Amino acid sequence: xxxxxxxxxxxxxxxxxxxxxxxxxxxxxxxxxxxxxxxxxxxxxxxxxxxxxxxxxxxxxxxxxxxxxxxxxxxxxxxxxxxxxxxxxxxxxxxxxxxxxxxxxxxxxxxxxxxxxxxxxxxxxxxxxxxxxxxxxxxxxxxxxxxxxxxxxxxxxxxxxxxxxxxxxxxxxxxxxxxxxxxxxxxxxxxxxxxxxxxxxxxxxxxxxxxxxxxxxxxxxxxxxxxxxxxxxxxxxxxxxxxxxxxxxxxxxxxxxxxxxxxxxxxxxxxxxxxxxxxxx
Amino acid sequence: xxxxxxxxxxxxxxxxxxxxxxxxxxxxxxxxxxxxxxxxxxxxxxxxxxxxxxxxxxxxxxxxxxxxxxxxxxxxxxxxxxxxxxxxxxxxxxxxxxxxxxxxxxxxxxxxxxxxxxxxxxxxxxxxxxxxxxxxxxxxxxxxxxxxxxxxxxxxxxxxxxxxxxxxxxxxxxxxxxxxxxxxxxxxxxxxxxxxxxxxxxxxxxxxxxxxxxxxxxxxxxxxxxxxxxxxxxxxxxxxxxxxxxxxxxxxxxxxxxxxxxxxxxxxxxxxxxxxxxxxx
DNA sequence: TTGCTATATGAAAATTATTTTCGTATTATG
DNA sequence: CATAATACGAAAATAATTTTCATATAGCAA
Numbered sequence: 001x002x003x004x005x006x007x008x009x010x011x012x013x014x015x016x017x018x019x020x021x022x023x024x025x026x027x028x029x030x031x032x033x034x035x036x037x038x039x040x041x042x043x044x045x046x047x048x049x050x051x052x053x054x055x056x057x058x059x060x061x062x063x064x065x066x067x068x069x070x071x072x073x074x075x076x077x078x079x080x081x082x083x084x085x086x087x088x089x090x091x092x093x094x095x096x097x098x099x100x101x102x103x104x105x106x107x108x109x110x111x112x113x114x115x116x117x118x119x120x121x122x123x124x125x126x127x128x129x130x131x132x133x134x135x136x137x138x139x140x141x142x143x144x145x146x147x148x149x150x151x152x153x154x155x156x157x158x159x160x161x162x163x164x165x166x167x168x169x170x171x172x173x174x175x176x177x178x179x180x181x182x183x184x185x186x187x188x189x190x191x192x193x194x195x196x197x198x199x200x201x202x203x204x205x206x207x208x209x210x211x212x213x214x215x216x217x218x219x220x221x222x223x224x225x226x227x228x229x230x231x232x233x234x235x236x237x238x239x240x241x242x243x244x245x246x247x248x249x250x251x252x253x254x255x256x257x258x259x260x261x262x263x264x265x266x267x268x269x270x271x272x273x274x275x276x277x278x279x280x281x
Numbered sequence: 282x283x284x285x286x287x288x289x290x291x292x293x294x295x296x297x298x299x300x301x302x303x304x305x306x307x308x309x310x311x312x313x314x315x316x317x318x319x320x321x322x323x324x325x326x327x328x329x330x331x332x333x334x335x336x337x338x339x340x341x342x343x344x345x346x347x348x349x350x351x352x353x354x355x356x357x358x359x360x361x362x363x364x365x366x367x368x369x370x371x372x373x374x375x376x377x378x379x380x381x382x383x384x385x386x387x388x389x390x391x392x393x394x395x396x397x398x399x400x401x402x403x404x405x406x407x408x409x410x411x412x413x414x415x416x417x418x419x420x421x422x423x424x425x426x427x428x429x430x431x432x433x434x435x436x437x438x439x440x441x442x443x444x445x446x447x448x449x450x451x452x453x454x455x456x457x458x459x460x461x462x463x464x465x466x467x468x469x470x471x472x473x474x475x476x477x478x479x480x481x482x483x484x485x486x487x488x489x490x491x492x493x494x495x496x497x498x499x500x501x502x503x504x505x506x507x508x509x510x511x512x513x514x515x516x517x518x519x520x521x522x523x524x525x526x527x528x529x530x531x532x533x534x535x536x537x538x539x540x541x542x543x544x545x546x547x548x549x550x551x552x553x554x555x556x557x558x559x560x561x562x
Numbered sequence: 563t564t565g566c567t568a569t570a571t572g573a574a575a576a577t578t579a580t581t582t583t584c585g586t587a588t589t590a591t592g
Numbered sequence: 593c594a595t596a597a598t599a600c601g602a603a604a605a606t607a608a609t610t611t612t613c614a615t616a617t618a619g620c621a622a
Contacts, residue, residue, distance in 0.1 A: 017571090018570085019570075036351075038608060038609085039609060039610095040609090048572085049572040049573070050572090050573095050608090050610085051571075051573085051574095051609095051612095052571060052572075053609095054609065054611085055570095055571090055610090058610095064609070065609065066347070066579095066608090069347075069350075069354075070350060074355040093402050093533070093537045094398040094401055094402075096533050097396055097401060097530070097533035098393060100529060100536060101389050101390075101392070101533070104389055104532075105386050105390065108382050108385055108386050108389075111382070112379060112383075115378055117375040120375055121373070121375075123374075140428075143428045143431065146424060146427075150424065240536075244385075244525055244529065248381055249378070251385075251521050252374065252381045256374040256377045298600090300599075300600070301599090319578085319580085320580060321578095321579075321580085329600080329601085330600065330601040330602075331579090331580070331581085333600060333601075334580095335580060335581055335582085339581095347608095
C-alpha cells in the first residue's frame with residue numbers, strides 16, 4: 001500500500017526526476033489544489049503534460065491521480081498551518097503556544113495509532129497480577145514515574161516510585177520474579193535507565209517500558225515495550241510532546257486497571273464513568 | 282456548501298426517494314466502498330443505474346461523485362467508533378486508551394482556542410522579571426508544579442516548588458512584591474489553594490494561576506488567569522485531560538521564556554542539554 | 563566526435579469514468 | 593380518469609485520466 005499522504009511523497013522525493021520534483025513540491029505546498037482540481041488543471045499550472053502528472057502518481061505508489069486525491073483529502077481538513085514554521089520564526093508567546101499545542105495534539109494522534117492492542121492488554125494483566133510494581137524514570141521522566149505511582153497506589157495496585165537515581169537503583173535490585181518494573185525513558189537509551197534495566201533483569205522481574213524509539217536498547221530488551229510517536233524533528237520539542245503521550249498512556253492503563261478491578265454487573269459505560277470519576281485531582 | 286461527510290447525508294435523508302435512501306444507507310454503512318470504487322461498481326452492487334447515483338450526489342449537495350469521494354475520504358481513515366456512543370463500549374484496554382486520547386486531544390484543541398494572547402505575554406514578562414518564582418499545586422496538581430519547577434530552573438529562571446502543603450504555605454508567606462506565585466488548581470476553588478493565594482496576596486507578590494474555571498475564586502483573584510478548557514460533560518472526567526492542558530501551557534511558557542532570554546539563557550540551556558546528552562549511550 | 567542506449571517528456575489517441583439527455587414507468591392529485 | 597410531477601434506467605454525450613507513441617535529452621563507450 002502507498003504510504004500516508006504527504007509523508008509518502010517526501011520519502012520518494014530523492015528518486016524523482018526534474019518535472020516530478022516540481023510536481024512533488026507543488027503537492028507538498030498546496031495539497032488542497034490537488035484534491036480540488038483535475039489533472040489537467042494541475043498540469044497547466046505546473047506547465048507540464050497531463051501524462052507527466054499521471055505517471056508521477058504511479059511512481060510514488062498510487063494507482064492513479066484519483067487515488068492520490070483520496071490519500072491527500074484527509075490531510076487538508078486540518079491545515080496545520082503553524083506546524084511547518086519553526087518556533088524561532090516568531091517569538092510571540094501565542095505563536096509558540098500554538099506550535100506546542102499542535103505538536104502535542106499530533107503526537108497524541110500518532111501515539112494512539114501506534115499503540116499495540118496486545119501489548120496494552122499484557123501490560124494491564126501484569127499490573128493487576130504483580131506482587132509489587134515499581135515505576136522508574138530519570139531526569140524529566142521521573143515526574144512521569146511519580147505521577148504513575150500516585151495514580152496506581154490509589155487504585156490498590158502495590159505501586160512504588162522514588163525521587164532519585166540512587167534510590168531507584170537500590171530498590172530495583174531487590175525485586176523478585178513476581179514483580180514488575182515499569183520504566184519511562186524517552187530516548188530509550190539513557191545510561192541510568194539502561195543500567196537500571198540490567199539490574200532489574202537479573203532479578204527476574206517482568207519489565208515494561210514506554211519509550212519514543214522502539215529500536216532503542218531499552219525498547220528492545222523489555223518484556224513489553226509501549227511507545228510514543230512524534231513527528232517533531234527537534235529533540236527538545238519531541239521530548240516535551242512525548243511526555244504528554246507517556247502520561248496519556250499511563251492514564252489509559254490506570255483507567256483500564258480500575259475497570260478490571262471493579263468487574264461487576266455494571267454496564268460498561270458506567271464502568272468507564274466510575275473509573276474516571278475515581279481520578280479527581 | 283455541503284455539510285461534512287456522513288453527517289450531511291443524515292441531514293438530507295428524510296427528503297430522499299426510495300433508491301436514494303438505498304444509496305444513503307449503503308454509504309453510511311460502507312463509506313470506504315464509495316471512496317475506493319467507481320460510480321458504476323457502486324451502482325451495480327446496489328442494483329441501480331449510474332445515473333441515479335450521480336443524481337444522488339448532487340441532491341445531497343456535492344458537485345458530483347468525485348466530490349463525494351473526497352468528502353468521505355477523511356472519515357474512513359479513523360473509523361471513529363467512540364463517537365457513536367452505543368457502539369460496544371467494551372473494557373478492552375485499547376478502547377479505553379482511545380477514549381482517553383481523544384478526550385485529551387479535544388481538551389488541547391479547546392484550550393488553545395481559549396488561550397488569551399495578552400495574558401500569555403504578561404505571564405512571560407512576569408516570569409522573566411521576577412526575583413523569584415514559586416510554583417504551587419495541591420494533590421494531583423503538585424506534580425504539575427514540580428514539573429514546571431524542573432523546567433524553569435534549567436532555563437535560568439529562579440524557580441522553586443515544594444512537595445507538600447505545609448512547605449508551600451510557609452514559603453509563600455516569605456515572598457516579596459518582586460516575586461511571582463504560580464498556582465495550579467483545576468477547580469480553582471480548593472481550600473488549600475485558596476488559603477495559599479490569600480497568603481501570597483498579603484506579601485504583594487504577583488500571582489498567576491492556571492485553572493479550569495475562569496469564574497472560580499482563584500481564577501478571579503489572581504493578576505493573570507490562564508485557563509484550560511474541556512468539553513467533558515462529566516466534571517470529574519475533566520481532571521485527567523485538564524492536567525495535560527496545564528502541562529502544555531507550561532511547555533509553551535517555558536519555550537517562550539527560553540527564546541526571550543536569547544543568548545544569555547541559551548548557553549545555560551545548552552549546558553544542561555549537553556549534560557543530559559552525555560548521559561546517553 | 564559519433565553512435566548507442568536509457569530515460570524523460572509532451573501531444574494525441576485510447577480508455578475509462580461520470581454526467582446528461584431522453585423516454586418510460588410510477589405515483590400523486592384534482 | 594386524466595394530468596402533472598417525479599423517479600428511474602439506458603444510452604448518448606461529455607469529461608477526465610491513462611496509455612501509446614514520437615521526439616528530445618543526457619550519459620557513455622568506442
